[in-house]
Amino acid sequence: MKRLMLLAALPFLAHAASAQASFTQELGSPLPVDTDPYDVVAADFNKDGRPDLAVANGTASTISILLRKPGGGFAQEGSSIPAGSGTSVLAVADFNSDTRPDIASGNYVNPGTGPQTVFDRNPGAGFTQEPTTYALPGIQSVVAGDFSGDGQPDVAWGSGVSDAIYVFRRNAGPGFTQEGTEITTGGHKLDLVAADFNRDGKLDIASANDTGGTVSILLRNAGNTGFTVAPTQPAVGANPRRLVAADFNRDGKVDLATATYGDDSVRVLIGQGNGAFALEPPVKVGDGPLGLATGDFNRDGLPDLAAANNGSKTVSVLLRRAGGFVPDASSPLPTGQTGANAVAAADFNGDGRADLAVSNQTSKTVTVLINTTPAPAGPPPPNLDKDGDGVAVPLDCNDADPAIRPGVKDKPGDKIDQDCSGKDARYPRLQRRIRFAYRTSPEGWTQFTTLKVTPVKKGDRIRLSCKGKSKGCPLGTKKIKVKKGKRSMSLVERLNDAKLRKGAVLEVRVTRRATIGVMTRWTIRAPKDVLSKSRCLRPGKKKPVRC
Numbered sequence: 001m002k003r004l005m006l007l008a009a010l011p012f013l014a015h016a017a018s019a020q021a022s023f024t025q026e027l028g029s030p031l032p033v034d035t036d037p038y039d040v041v042a043a044d045f046n047k048d049g050r051p052d053l054a055v056a057n058g059t060a061s062t063i064s065i066l067l068r069k070p071g072g073g074f075a076q077e078g079s080s081i082p083a084g085s086g087t088s089v090l091a092v093a094d095f096n097s098d099t100r101p102d103i104a105s106g107n108y109v110n111p112g113t114g115p116q117t118v119f120d121r122n123p124g125a126g127f128t129q130e131p132t133t134y135a136l137p138g139i140q141s142v143v144a145g146d147f148s149g150d151g152q153p154d155v156a157w158g159s160g161v162s163d164a165i166y167v168f169r170r171n172a173g174p175g176f177t178q179e180g181t182e183i184t185t186g187g188h189k190l191d192l193v194a195a196d197f198n199r200d201g202k203l204d205i206a207s208a209n210d211t212g213g214t215v216s217i218l219l220r221n222a223g224n225t226g227f228t229v230a231p232t233q234p235a236v237g238a239n240p241r242r243l244v245a246a247d248f249n250r251d252g253k254v255d256l257a258t259a260t261y262g263d264d265s266v267r268v269l270i271g272q273g274n275g276a277f278a279l280e281p282p283v284k285v286g287d288g289p290l291g292l293a294t295g296d297f298n299r300d301g302l303p304d305l306a307a308a309n310n311g312s313k314t315v316s317v318l319l320r321r322a323g324g325f326v327p328d329a330s331s332p333l334p335t336g337q338t339g340a341n342a343v344a345a346a347d348f349n350g351d352g353r354a355d356l357a358v359s360n361q362t363s364k365t366v367t368v369l370i371n372t373t374p375a376p377a378g379p380p381p382p383n384l385d386k387d388g389d390g391v392a393v394p395l396d397c398n399d400a401d402p403a404i405r406p407g408v409k410d411k412p413g414d415k416i417d418q419d420c421s422g423k424d425a426r427y428p429r430l431q432r433r434i435r436f437a438y439r440t441s442p443e444g445w446t447q448f449t450t451l452k453v454t455p456v457k458k459g460d461r462i463r464l465s466c467k468g469k470s471k472g473c474p475l476g477t478k479k480i481k482v483k484k485g486k487r488s489m490s491l492v493e494r495l496n497d498a499k500l501r502k503g504a505v506l507e508v509r510v511t512r513r514a515t516i517g518v519m520t521r522w523t524i525r526a527p528k529d530v531l532s533k534s535r536c537l538r539p540g541k542k543k544p545v546r547c
Helices: none
Strands: 023-025 037-043 052-057 062-068 074-076 087-093 102-107 113-116 118-121 127-129 134-137 139-145 154-159 164-170 176-178 189-195 204-209 214-220 227-229 240-246 255-260 265-271 277-279 289-295 304-309 314-321 324-327 340-346 355-360 365-371 433-441 445-454 461-467 477-481 505-511 517-523 531-537
Touching: 037 355, 037 365, 052 087, 052 102, 062 087, 087 139, 102 113, 102 139, 102 154, 113 139, 134 154, 134 164, 139 204, 154 189, 164 189, 204 240, 214 240, 240 289, 255 289, 255 304, 265 289, 265 324, 289 340, 304 340, 433 517, 445 505
Parallel strands: 037 087, 037 340, 139 189, 189 240
Antiparallel strands: 023 365, 037 052, 052 062, 062 074, 087 102, 102 118, 113 134, 118 127, 139 154, 154 164, 164 176, 189 204, 204 214, 214 227, 240 255, 255 265, 265 277, 289 304, 304 314, 314 324, 340 355, 355 365, 433 445, 461 477, 461 505, 505 517, 517 531
């Protein structure tokens, strides 16, 4: 899934299921965003099983989050996120290991350096910027991947000013630390992709070098520390912009494709499995291709390409064939907007087809194009939603139970992961305070002057007990079920001004169903001060535990 522009607002009908692709602009599209939307990426930010969008707004220096609605279309989530000067590119990964997709932004600052920012997805909604930023010059590309092999996503930023790649490893806690020194291979780094190009099980990096007209291959070293630049940098043509990685010829080796802005072409690099590549002949597209995305657009099982042509306001759809790529019969298609600058491919409406989202820089919009290509003849696709709950595997962690799926409320303590978060929800802690005051007499007794619970709500259960009848306790155990909420409930009257003597034990427990309750216990030591102890009460457990 990569970036850049796209598509016509009118439907384009397919002549044959696997011969031609077809797209229709979605009702409600284009969607307004902030000034100069450069990049657009797709991810399920709110974990409802539907891909959402994040848009990098360059001049506005913000990120817009567009959430996919259940009935179709998108709606912006809150206000745009301030992200740093010249926000131009985005990468998505779960940086803080909480199962929610986070965002790393690349912010273009020239001259000088500017802060590169990382945002963690909040549990409910929105994002929180991590406190540490990274001062780097003229960043125009970013990619996330586990380069260190420790199970945590790292980040690499590419500069269009210093022509360097900066690799940052994720710390054990928050933030990142730069790995070694920057890597310079020549040419402005207009895009980065990560994949295993030499099949050694380690994640490598490829960069599109705009001014050099080349693609650099950085192979991860043994020990997962540092990179070695491959000796050959394939020459791909004038001004390569965006890169995508996929196995185009289905030989089990990762290939590359790049849009070359200066010669209006797409170049495909066939991976040899050892870090080297062989160039296929260039495929002509429209005027000034900036963006590139890959997906099976005509549903024949092979990865295709979509190139956004900024100069001609069109998109060229290239279909994979046995001998290379050929233009789709309906290509090029008009975008319907001006200044297309990024494209993301994802199945927005859950019908199994790769749809497209296009950022339109000049129009300050995002266009959504729904893939309407008919299914090819053959066996039906596997049913990925057997329980019919609207969420397909692997997002649905239990496809045999419709009550278990992302987006539902997890029931704490039942040892069932209803929301597919990877763990059972914790019991919430009851927010009640037990306030008290007392006086102790030299004559050897203690009298409570204040004893209350604040606040109380309907459904709370309060247990007041006093052990030691011979020590002045006026009652054994009193249970109270709160029928009406109030700011506080006094219990001191139930003690009847008792003068409690040494050895008496007074206790107040406040509990609520499926909630961690609270308890305070006082041991009378008159004429010394009482000894008080507070504990938590887990549901279904009688013995108090430390909070």
